[in-house]
Amino acid sequence: EQAEAFDPDIIVSGYSAYPREVEFDRIQAAADAVDAYHLADIAHITGLVAAGVHQSPVGVADFVTGSTHKTIRAGRGGIIMCDEEYADDIDASVFPGAQGGPLMHNVAGKAVGFAEALEPEFEAYARQVIDNAAALGDRLQEHGFSLVSDGTDNHLVLVDLRESHPDTPGGVAEEALEEIGIVLNKNTVPGETRSAFNPSGIRAGTPALTTRGFDEGACRRVADVIARVVDSPDDDEITREAAAEVEALCADYPLYDGDAAITDIE
Numbered sequence: 001e002q003a004e005a006f007d008p009d010i011i012v013s014g015y016s017a018y019p020r021e022v023e024f025d026r027i028q029a030a031a032d033a034v035d036a037y038h039l040a041d042i043a044h045i046t047g048l049v050a051a052g053v054h055q056s057p058v059g060v061a062d063f064v065t066g067s068t069h070k071t072i073r074a075g076r077g078g079i080i081m082c083d084e085e086y087a088d089d090i091d092a093s094v095f096p097g098a099q100g101g102p103l104m105h106n107v108a109g110k111a112v113g114f115a116e117a118l119e120p121e122f123e124a125y126a127r128q129v130i131d132n133a134a135a136l137g138d139r140l141q142e143h144g145f146s147l148v149s150d151g152t153d154n155h156l157v158l159v160d161l162r163e164s165h166p167d168t169p170g171g172v173a174e175e176a177l178e179e180i181g182i183v184l185n186k187n188t189v190p191g192e193t194r195s196a197f198n199p200s201g202i203r204a205g206t207p208a209l210t211t212r213g214f215d216e217g218a219c220r221r222v223a224d225v226i227a228r229v230v231d232s233p234d235d236d237e238i239t240r241e242a243a244a245e246v247e248a249l250c251a252d253y254p255l256y257d258g259d260a261a262i263t264d265i266e
């Protein structure tokens, strides 16, 4: 209905804060119905698609763009995939023009990340990312937080603070949490009643925690800390206790510990 109403030349499917599985074939059907191109922007979920834990738009959409450094853990960059008929035009639009000389160190970083993504451990990692997001979201709900769409199918949770914490905009929560070592970001929510600069939600993802080896239990501990701090962002004693808990969690799951992060998941 929307495609027919707008009659677009191109439909873009892909989102920065969407916690559910994207049904690329349905969007393709809408594009086909109005003779529009379909570009699937899988920036966030490239790794989940590569691991086979999210449906793939490759072979469905006309164009697929992805990030190489989010859920797929390679050097920073982008990927464009397309049907053969568009390949020469895409290549010509990238170089010369948008892209200059290659950054060879980053090409190496991408090669290493892609090689890792071909290993069976990467599928285990991607599944754990999703299980961890579910655990984080469930525990936040137990603490009275509202999740947009009431849960998550992927690597992120989007929390709408308006009902549970009407006097705490997302930015206040973001800053209070950053203070104690938890990094997430303020985010608009559907039907936003504040503004894009002062939004009512927070968005949290699990790919980096999972790389450290966090499991569901650890993610529930993270949710407990988030809840305590967002409930009382100005309470110094709670801030001190929460910072100590974050430090303890990080000590339990050190960033650099050989390849233990992946093998722990198995």
Ligand SMILES: Cc1ncc(COP(=O)(O)O)c(C=O)c1O
Binding pocket: 014, 015, 016, 017, 041, 043, 044, 066, 067, 068, 077, 078
């Ligand atoms: C939907 C979407 N597309 C594209 C991008 C750009 O990604 P990057 O420039 O990090 O590859 C983002 C960033 O988060 C995104 O959310």
